[in-house]
Amino acid sequence: MLDRIREVCLALPETSERLSHGQPTFFVREKRSFLMVLDNHHGDGRFAIWCAAEEGVQEMLVEADPERFFRPPYVGHRGCVRLDRGLHWEELTGIIEDAYAEVAPPKLVEAARAADVP
Numbered sequence: 001m002l003d004r005i006r007e008v009c010l011a012l013p014e015t016s017e018r019l020s021h022g023q024p025t026f027f028v029r030e031k032r033s034f035l036m037v038l039d040n041h042h043g044d045g046r047f048a049i050w051c052a053a054e055e056g057v058q059e060m061l062v063e064a065d066p067e068r069f070f071r072p073p074y075v076g077h078r079g080c081v082r083l084d085r086g087l088h089w090e091e092l093t094g095i096i097e098d099a100y101a102e103v104a105p106p107k108l109v110e111a112a113r114a115a116d117v118p
Helices: 002-010 057-064 089-103 106-115
Strands: 015-020 023-028 032-039 047-051 079-082
Touching (some): 002 032, 002 089, 032 089, 047 089
Antiparallel strands (some): 015 023, 032 047, 047 079
């Protein structure tokens, strides 16, 4: 699963991956993180992603499906998706693309959309 997430993230323009707080984290231009993959973070029992999200999106997702979406500690305003509660790759790809668009400069977002990446 991590390999597939990595493939989607790294297909976006000017992205990179490195560990942050011991977790695989994806960055735009090696500066701004847009997605982190967490496995049993501080013993919470979840395999999940934390990612950038437009204001209001997280609340909407948590309300619609609290089994799969939650408010994470530390970065509560960012979106998060449990990957151990049924995975929909098309939906996850859209969430990754939206997270990227939330932190990437507009020109990179335009380039990604023009190239239909990933």
